[in-house]
Amino acid sequence: MMAQYLALREEAGDCLLFYRMGDFFELFFDDAKKAAAILDISLTSRGEHAGAPIPMCGVPVHSAESYLARLIRAGCRVAIAEQTESPAKAKKRGGSKALVARDIVRFVTAGTLTEEALLEPRRANILAAACELRGQVGIAACDISTGRMELEECAPDRLAAALARLGASELVAPEGWEHLPDDAIERPAREFASDAGEARLKAIHSVATLDGFGVFSRTMLAAAGGLIAYLDHVGRGKLPLLLPPEVRASGAALAMDEATRASLEILQSAQGGRKGSLIDAVDRCVTGAGARQLAEDLSAPLLDRQQIAERLELVGWLHEDALLREDLRASLRSMPDIGRALGRVVAGRGSPRDLGQLRDGLGGARTLHERLVRKDELPVLLTRLLPALAGHGALVDLLSRALVPAPPTERNQGGYIAEGYDGALDELRRTAGNARRAIAALEAKYREETGVAALKIKHNNVLGYFVEVPQRHSDKLLLPDSGFTHRQTMAGAMRFNALALHEEASRITEAGAHSLAAEEAHFEELVTAVVEARNAIAATAAALARIDVAAGQAERAAEGGWSRPEIVEEPCLSIEGGRHPVVEAALAVQSDRFVANDCRLSPQDRLWLIGGPNMGGKSTFLRQNALIVLLAQAGSFVPAQSARIGLVDRLFSRVGASDNLARGRSTFMVEMVETAAILSQATERSFVILDEVGRGTSTYDGLALAWAVAEAVHETNRCRCLFATHYHELARLAETCDALSLHHVRAREWKGELVLLHELAEGPADRSYGLAVARLAGVPAKVVSRAKSVLDKLEKGRAETGGLAAGLGDLPLFAAAEAAREEVCDILRERLKGIDVDALSPREALDLLYELKLQAVAE
Numbered sequence: 132m133m134a135q136y137l138a139l140r141e142e143a144g145d146c147l148l149f150y151r152m153g154d155f156f157e158l159f160f161d162d163a164k165k166a167a168a169i170l171d172i173s174l175t176s177r178g179e180h181a182g183a184p185i186p187m188c189g190v191p192v193h194s195a196e197s198y199l200a201r202l203i204r205a206g207c208r209v210a211i212a213e214q215t216e217s218p219a220k221a222k223k224r225g226g227s228k229a230l231v232a233r234d235i236v237r238f239v240t241a242g243t244l245t246e247e248a249l250l251e252p253r254r255a256n257i258l259a260a261a262c263e264l265r266g267q268v269g270i271a272a273c274d275i276s277t278g279r280m281e282l283e284e285c286a287p288d289r290l291a292a293a294l295a296r297l298g299a300s301e302l303v304a305p306e307g308w309e310h311l312p313d314d315a316i317e318r319p320a321r322e323f324a325s326d327a328g329e330a331r332l333k334a335i336h337s338v339a340t341l342d343g344f345g346v347f348s349r350t351m352l353a354a355a356g357g358l359i360a361y362l363d364h365v366g367r368g369k370l371p372l373l374l375p376p377e378v379r380a381s382g383a384a385l386a387m388d389e390a391t392r393a394s395l396e397i398l399q400s401a402q403g404g405r406k407g408s409l410i411d412a413v414d415r416c417v418t419g420a421g422a423r424q425l426a427e428d429l430s431a432p433l434l435d436r437q438q439i440a441e442r443l444e445l446v447g448w449l450h451e452d453a454l455l456r457e458d459l460r461a462s463l464r465s466m467p468d469i470g471r472a473l474g475r476v477v478a479g480r481g482s483p484r485d486l487g488q489l490r491d492g493l494g495g496a497r498t499l500h501e502r503l504v505r506k507d508e509l510p511v512l513l514t515r516l517l518p519a520l521a522g523h524g525a526l527v528d529l530l531s532r533a534l535v536p537a538p539p540t541e542r543n544q545g546g547y548i549a550e551g552y553d554g555a556l557d558e559l560r561r562t563a564g565n566a567r568r569a570i571a572a573l574e575a576k577y578r579e580e581t582g583v584a585a586l587k588i589k590h591n592n593v594l595g596y597f598v599e600v601p602q603r604h605s606d607k608l609l610l611p612d613s614g615f616t617h618r619q620t621m622a623g624a625m626r627f628n629a630l631a632l633h634e635e636a637s638r639i640t641e642a643g644a645h646s647l648a649a650e651e652a653h654f655e656e657l658v659t660a661v662v663e664a665r666n667a668i669a670a671t672a673a674a675l676a677r678i679d680v681a682a683g684q685a686e687r688a689a690e691g692g693w694s695r696p697e698i699v700e701e702p703c704l705s706i707e708g709g710r711h712p713v714v715e716a717a718l719a720v721q722s723d724r725f726v727a728n729d730c731r732l733s734p735q736d737r738l739w740l741i742g743g744p745n746m747g748g749k750s751t752f753l754r755q756n757a758l759i760v761l762l763a764q765a766g767s768f769v770p771a772q773s774a775r776i777g778l779v780d781r782l783f784s785r786v787g788a789s790d791n792l793a794r795g796r797s798t799f800m801v802e803m804v805e806t807a808a809i810l811s812q813a814t815e816r817s818f819v820i821l822d823e824v825g826r827g828t829s830t831y832d833g834l835a836l837a838w839a840v841a842e843a844v845h846e847t848n849r850c851r852c853l854f855a856t857h858y859h860e861l862a863r864l865a866e867t868c869d870a871l872s873l874h875h876v877r878a879r880e881w882k883g884e885l886v887l888l889h890e891l892a893e894g895p896a897d898r899s900y901g902l903a904v905a906r907l908a909g910v911p912a913k914v915v916s917r918a919k920s921v922l923d924k925l926e927k928g929r930a931e932t933g934g935l936a937a938g939l940g941d942l943p944l945f946a947a948a949e950a951a952r953e954e955v956c957d958i959l960r961e962r963l964k965g966i967d968v969d970a971l972s973p974r975e976a977l978d979l980l981y982e983l984k985l986q987a988v989a990e
């Protein structure tokens with residue numbers, strides 16, 4: 132056994148090995164230690180290896196799923212080694228000591244789950260593959276629980292942002308790749324071959340060319356090849372559901388990098404959970420599929436005004452008609468998750484219950500279609516979605532005729548094919564039923580014949596049917612001519628067989644086996660019918676999800692008094708009465724009111740410097756505007772009285788000195804790396820929020836950096852930007868930057884107490900209130916008073932010297948300083964251009980070089 136185990140262990144690689152032994156999956160050696168610790172089960176030992184006891188732990192097969200779920204959540208991957216022959220067969224093959232053959236039948240990994248119990252209903256489960264070809268990165272992503280597959284291509288420096296958008300549970304990449312992302316599972320580089328990828332996709336979808344699905348680059352196909360090869364590996368050759376791949380055009384979505392996503396807490400709060408995130412505050416979907424679609428929408432808001440308008444039109448339509456919305460949501464709520472049921476069926480892990488879910492879901496979609504199609508003036512998006520809801524009539528009828536109303540999750544007991552579907556099956560069931568009745572009649576007959584009133588006919592899995600009498604009444608049945616044969620003696624009872632009973636029991640067993648086989652055959656037929664219709668079923672699931680998202684957004688808008696944003700081309704951002712959905716919800720819990728604020732950015736006034744006290748609401752204001760942009764471009768209503776938004780191509784959010792120690796960089800370093808990314812990437816169509824950039828270093832350095840960054844954003848990037856800062860000195864930028872204006876969050880000191888008004892006003896902040904906030908926070912009065920005297924001294928010094936920013940007014944503007952440097956370069960460039968290198972003698976060339984060098988240094 133050890134040799135077999137070690138061979139499988141080797142094959143399992145870095146996965147834990149679940150080694151099937153009878154009714155248990157056993158784990159040995161380090162696997163056992165690791166699993167026992169994670170699962171909190173006892174670690175025992177069995178036998179010896181190399182002179183030491185072998186650590187072992189195990190989990191029962193029937194409850195393996197919940198243990199697997201915990202291991203996967205803890206970041207493990209598991210190889211399942213099953214017995215591939217029965218013990219009887221092994222004995223026949225190799226005698227009584229023969230070892231049952233075992234093989235790894237499947238790998239269970241975070242990205243390749245299909246089991247309902249292991250998946251979160253409201254979250255997509257993405258497996259991604261990435262690789263590089265000729266300087267471009269290809270990414271293939273799929274959710275095998277629903278089969279959706281997407282291919283994209285990007286530059287290597289966009290890889291992190293693309294992966295952040297996908298939020299994959301598992302990522303595979305070629306081993307040794309220069310851009311190998313953290314946490315990627317390394318796979319042999321040869322698996323990422325574009326030819327093989329293309330061939331596999333064609334074979335999976337039975338097409339001669341992929342042109343019908345879109346235009347795919349070699350890079351994308353190479354990534355697809357890597358993805359499919361990995362799926363082959365984990366499924367041991369059995370592929371899950373894969374729908375035709377879709378191309379995600381680069382630039383189709385609002386670009387957001389990882390830091391922006393994290394700081395805006397879109398799908399996850401800073402604490403790591405869904406609670407406190409944007410999606411938690413906006414999700415009113417009634418189906419898991421709707422919630423998954425919403426998460427995708429929020430992760431990749433649109434850039435196409437037409438598409439955004441179509442989504443908004445549908446939300447608006449459902450917003451206006453509350454009755455229809457409620458009705459629609461009630462129907463959707465009762466519908467099963469057909470996308471995932473389909474995924475399981477196609478992966479070969481479907482159950483009768485999954486088929487029942489498909490029947491109910493597709494039937495529900497058909498009813499919804501009938502109801503909606505009768506309405507006048509349907510929104511464009513809905514008219515496009517509606518056809519996908521119908522068209523499954525024949526399949527729904529087949530499933531309805533074939534299945535019982537509530538089919539079980541297990542197939543081995545049968546009983547899921549409905550009566551009337553198959554005459555022969557009904558006959559078999561009748562035979563079994565008759566035999567059961569005959570057995571009941573036999574019991575009465577035997578009682579009468581033997582005169583033992585306590586005689587019973589019972590059944591168990593070992594003996595089958597038998598007659599049981601109390602020990603003291605057994606004499607009569609033990610008589611040689613009684614017609615009963617003794618089978619077993621128990622404490623206080625005796626068990627017998629009888630010919631008539633045996634005959635009836637055989638009839639039941641035989642009919643049972645036949646009907647089970649008949650049901651099994653019907654199950655396979657039904658699965659085939661579903662598999663054939665897989666693309667159409669997936670389209671129905673997607674349409675239902677999209678309708679649920681829109682209805683949920685309409686519901687959320689009605690609940691919170693949200694409005695429909697207007698998306699325009701010119702780079703403006705006019706938000707009246709904007710609110711932060713998460714902060715507002717948190718305040719509502721404590722019955723506090725959120726103070727709505729306006730934001731009015733335009734090409735003439737595109738950078739707002741926002742000052743004001745700590746806790747005054749600066750960060751909240753910055754973020755709420757970013758979130759409103761994000762929601763609007765995702766096609767949602769927004770928490771504002773009105774919003775006019777110039778389409779944003781990239782969204783950046785930076786919070787000064789946020790903690791990112793996990794990456795081993797100092798907070799200030801992180802802040803600067805992130806700021807550098809903005810300065811190099813933000814365009815005139817971008818929207819940037821910068822929250823206290825520069826605060827992570829000394830005052831002078833911080834102020835200098837904040838100053839230069841604000842100037843560069845104003846002069847070079849020319850994007851819309853909200854810049855929160857504590858440096859009063861920055862206010863002087865308003866003197867030189869004409870599209871920059873000063874704002875502050877208001878506060879008042881009233882009877883010595885600080886009152887934060889959370890209200891945005893024009894003009895610079897008058898003072899910091901830092902000490903007042905410290906007092907509010909409970910810093911001891913003695914310390915605050917000492918700070919006050921230090922502050923007085925500092926302020927006196929500032930008044931005398933002109934303060935930290937003294938003299939900065941004479942500094943040439945960022946662009947002007949840059950231009951001066953450019954000029955020098957231009958003179959040199961001009962001279963270089965004029966040189967005919969071939970006409971120079973070596974001596975002349977050397978002289979020229981000296982001259983140029985002299986000029987460059989002199990300038």
Ligand SMILES: Nc1ncnc2c1ncn2[C@@H]1O[C@H](COP(=O)(O)OP(=O)(O)OP(=O)(O)O)[C@@H](O)[C@H]1O
Nearest residue numbers: 724725726727744745746747748749750751752889
């Ligand atoms: N518009 C608002 N209406 C009501 N309460 C608000 C508003 N904005 C912020 N708050 C409350 O004030 C708290 C602090 O807000 P926020 O973090 O935005 O302040 P800040 O000015 O960025 O502070 P700091 O400078 O210390 O980072 C929030 O957690 C919230 O409870």
